[in-house]
Amino acid sequence: MAKLKPFTMPKWGIEMSEGTLAEWQVAENQPFAKGTVLTLIETDKITNEVEAEADGRFVRLIAEPGQTYPVGALLAVLSDGGEATAAEIDAVVASFKAVDAGFAPDGDEAPAPAAAVPVVEAAPAQIAIPDGMAISPVAREKALAAGLDVAALSGSGRGGRITAQDVDEALRPAAAPSLVGVLPPTPASPVFATPMARRIAAIHAVDLATVAGSGPRGRVRKADVLAAVPASAPAPVAQPVPAAPAPAVSAPVAPPPATPGSVDVLPMTSMRRTIARRLTEAKQQIPHFYVRRRVRADRLLALRAAVQGQRPSVNDYLIRACALALMEVPQVNIQVHGQDIHRFGSADIAVAVATERGLVTPIVQGADELSVAQISERMAGLAQRARSGKLKAEEFSGGSFSLSNLGGFGVEQFDAIINPPQGAILAVGTARPEPIDDDGAIRIVPVLHLSLSCDHRAIDGADGGRFMAALAHLIENPALL
């Protein structure tokens, strides 16, 4: 009978906690000699070969190429050479117990049973404390005076000695603290200031850059910001939570206690927090203005309907139209970086994609150089990777312009928040039948409502208007696309 043993994820170096099986180099039941490369395994540092330590064969390959496994996980069942029945192999798999050879980067420990809380009974009026007991003189006096049975206390002093503080706390009635709760994250600011100064500045909408710092090396301190808060505003001296919400900052509200059937408290995921922070900064710091326009979409829809085979979406046409309009009006094809405006030579268009975890904006690079069909193909891949969380960093960072389309939800029209450092974003609603003036005649055709949000620090109304005119011309004459 063949001798079977588990083949597990190796551990290379003290830091390795998991590895990805790149590929199997031998097939199931293919005999191999000592030294044969069996598999390639990737870690975050290296890709390495695993060689056979002895002649043998795999009687079952368990791990899937491309999947990641913790150190010590069962990857395959190894035989010394002979064949094995399925039942024998199943027995090896069933009896396998992974050796915990990794380390826990997150520091979790097994949950321990909660320590019993000492219950202080209604104390007898007269108690005795043995002379030899480990208790401080003051604690003894206090306990005797209050009639507290110190035998039930666990002392916090060395060797369990009871202190006056232990007695005080045992005598104090238990009270639930009134909670302030979680506070909204304070927006980042390049100004050199203490955390509390930043928080108070945000609550009272004080611009930190205008406050002179009195701390070391000019650091802005709490007192500096409080001095800059207008006298009419409530001054939160030691209590940073205002009674009434100040403008631009939502009031931090402690969530209600979780009772069945009431409010679910969902902590934000890190992605949600990032979205929250970036959009708050954008809406607070960028002077938005909006240019709106309706365009007839009948010809565009007719053109799309005539496409044979794989049909691009309306959004794919709009990406192409935006790209061409950006080439015509380069003043809108920009990013804003402090005092500099970065004008782009190509149209890198970020497209908002809703995923289960939140909003993602993958980027169609160089959309001006791509046909509608190419854009459609590119977008399908990007959207799929966005939904599965597999976008590469370069696929969602950068971009010179954004497009957000809520037409699929029947939304007629909306305004979007600029995605910094980009200079503008186009919000598109659904194509809805509306009457238009068609060369003097009233006709009812599908109409799109477009709204362009612009960063007025870099883009003027005339630029926005010109862009919308170019875009409308392209959509209404889709042969140009």
Place this chain on the structure above:
Amino acid sequence: MAIMTIRDAILQTLHAEMERDPNIMLLGEDVVGGNGTAGGPEAIGGIWGTSGGLYAKFGPDRVIDTPISESAIVGAAAGAALAGKRPVAELMFADFVGVSLDQIWNQIAKFRYMFGGKTKCPAVIRLIYGAGMNTAAQHSQSVYAMLTAMPGLKVVLPATPADAKGLLTEALRGDDPVMFFEHKAMYGVKGEVPEGDHRQRFGEARMVREGGDVTIVACGRMVNFSEKAADKLAADGIGCDLIDLRTTSPLDEEAILDSVEATGRLVVVDESPPRCSLAADICALVATKGFTSLKAPPELITGPHSPIPFARELERAWVPSPQKIEAAVRRVLAR
């Protein structure tokens, strides 16, 4: 912003700074990573993967493998820094800083002071520290409190990739000796790192979470654990100000005291034994300067006063955990 690990943030910063400043040099055990092997000088790569490609780019004069002698490594760095270089000395395990303590404590930390400011010693000592990787009592310790106690040194502990870059850049641009602590279990931690020139001032704490009920002060890996605890507590409506010190010398006293004045409750988390620890130091600060704000005795979450055990289960029990931090926050709120 790019997403990268702390390891890559440090490696990229070393590459960028060594390109920028020809006086920067790296020395330490096996930093070249393969000298004398058949595969060539860089065949294996340094043990922590924080020096890859440096030797090929900057050559043997600026990337130097040393004997296994911390005294020699730090002594050479001290001399090179006095002579106008900007050495980065890697101590593979911070535990062995003791061997080089005279070079650090009596020499590097004192030169500028004892020569009346007429010289400077811009040496950066990178100390790889911390428990959690099953490396036993002599390779797991966090010795930052000891160096924090020595005037003349700056002591830095990044907890994020962005801070690893910002603080290392700041160390390499400054004129003072810097003890740069890298936690061996955190090299794989990923996060956003700003592009281009990114410097993070020393002595400026980071507010990681904001809340009005308890102040948690932590540094290094304990920041990550405290984040987990704070997020769990947030689900119960308990808000924590979580302060990442970033540097223990200089110390951002104001960030701590301002926060305790608002919350009235303090939990300090420190990956070291409790006596004369950073936790004890912060607690003393608050007891002396924030006493009237305290509504409850502070909680110090540290390891016990014992060596760090090798057995995995015991080591886990030794290191402060998110669960212990969470329990401490609930305790200070119940008092």
